[in-house]
Structure formats: C-alpha cells, structure tokens
Amino acid sequence: MPDGKLMVPGLDDLQNCTCSNLRQATRVVTQFFEQALEPTGLKITQLPVLVAATTKGPLPMSKLADELVMDRTTLTRNLQPLQRAGLIKVSPGDDRRARMVSVTEKGVDALERAVPLWREAQTAMVDHLGRFQWGVLMDNLRATVHATRDEAA
Numbered sequence: 001m002p003d004g005k006l007m008v009p010g011l012d013d014l015q016n017c018t019c020s021n022l023r024q025a026t027r028v029v030t031q032f033f034e035q036a037l038e039p040t041g042l043k044i045t046q047l048p049v050l051v052a053a054t055t056k057g058p059l060p061m062s063k064l065a066d067e068l069v070m071d072r073t074t075l076t077r078n079l080q081p082l083q084r085a086g087l088i089k090v091s092p093g094d095d096r097r098a099r100m101v102s103v104t105e106k107g108v109d110a111l112e113r114a115v116p117l118w119r120e121a122q123t124a125m126v127d128h129l130g131r132f133q134w135g136v137l138m139d140n141l142r143a144t145v146h147a148t149r150d151e152a153a
Contacts, residue, residue, distance in 0.1 A: 022144075029125070036121035040114045046082055047118060049075075050103060050111045053088055058102035060093055069145060082107070 014020065033044035042050075052067050053059070059067075065075045079101065082088045087107035093100045103111070126134045 018144075032125065033118070033121050036117050037114055040110060040117060041085075042110060042114050044118075045078060046087075047111075047114060049078060049082060049101075050087060050107055050114075053101050053103040054108060054111060058091075058100045061090070061099040061101055064101050069149075085110075 030044055037044055037047070048068055049064070052064055056063075056067065061072060061075060061079075065072045068075065070078070079088060079090060083090055085106075086104055087110050089102050089104055091100050091102070092098070129137065
C-alpha cells in the first residue's frame with residue numbers, strides 16, 4: 001500500500017455493476033423529473049401510484065404492488081404521504097386482509113396538473129437521448145425487469 005490505496009481484488013469490476021449504474025441513472029433522472037413536477041408538490045415516485053390507482057383502481061394493495069414492481073412494505077410507505085394529502089384512499093376490501101387503493105377527486109386533480117409538466121420533462125429526456133436511443137433504453141429496461149423477475153422466481 002505504498003500510495004495509500006487498498007488493493008482489493010475485483011474492485012474494478014464493481015464500476016460495471018448493473019445495480020450501481022442503474023441506481024446512478026435513476027437518481028439523476030429522478031432529480032430531473034422531480035424538478036419538473038415541483039410546482040405540483042408531487043414526487044415522480046408518486047406519479048405511477050396515482051396513474052395505476054386512476055386507470056386500474058380501485059385495486060388491492062397486493063395487485064398495485066405487483067403493477068409497480070414493488071414490495072408491499074415499500075408501497076405502504078409510499079402510499080402514506082398520498083393518503084395524508086387526500087390524493088388516494090385506502091379502505092378495507094371484501095376480504096378482511098385485503099386493502100383497496102383508490103384515487104380521490106383531489107388525486108385526479110393533482111394528476112391532471114402533473115401530466116403536462118411530466119410530458120414536458122419526458123419530451124426533453126427523449127430529445128436529449130434521441131428517439132432511437134430512448135427506444136433502445138426502454139426496451140433494455142423492460143428486458144432487465146423481466147429477466148430479473150424470471151431469475152428471482
């Protein structure tokens with residue numbers, strides 16, 4: 001250790017870690033979309049929840065978690081601020097164990113305000129990447145989700 005650096009075999013490989021690189025990309029893209037949505041008070045992570053609750057709801061929490069590729073604990077944590085803000089409602093289902101998630105009128109209003117801002121950010125992202133590169137990215141991300149789900153199953 002003459003130059004003060006530790007020598008650990010395999011550390012160079014970690015620079016190409018799929019997870020680390022995806023997380024870096026999601027952090028910077030999240031910041032970009034968060035800035036765009038700032039006037040609405042919504043987080044980009046909340047938008048898919050509102051969209052799913054609007055287009056597919058009311059639906060059981062377990063189904064919503066599957067739709068969003070998220071575990072129920074994380075979903076519950078993400079629902080709490082939306083519920084406090086009155087944007088979604090979580091109510092008992094037919095089965096005592098099931099919790100149903102539905103969007104409120106206030107949630108639909110918030111979504112209607114957010115969509116144009118999201119669309120501007122989305123268009124800017126596609127323009128920056130180029131439509132072809134963006135399409136390749138979307139295909140690769142979907143393939144990554146499917147491959148990882150299949151591997152985990």
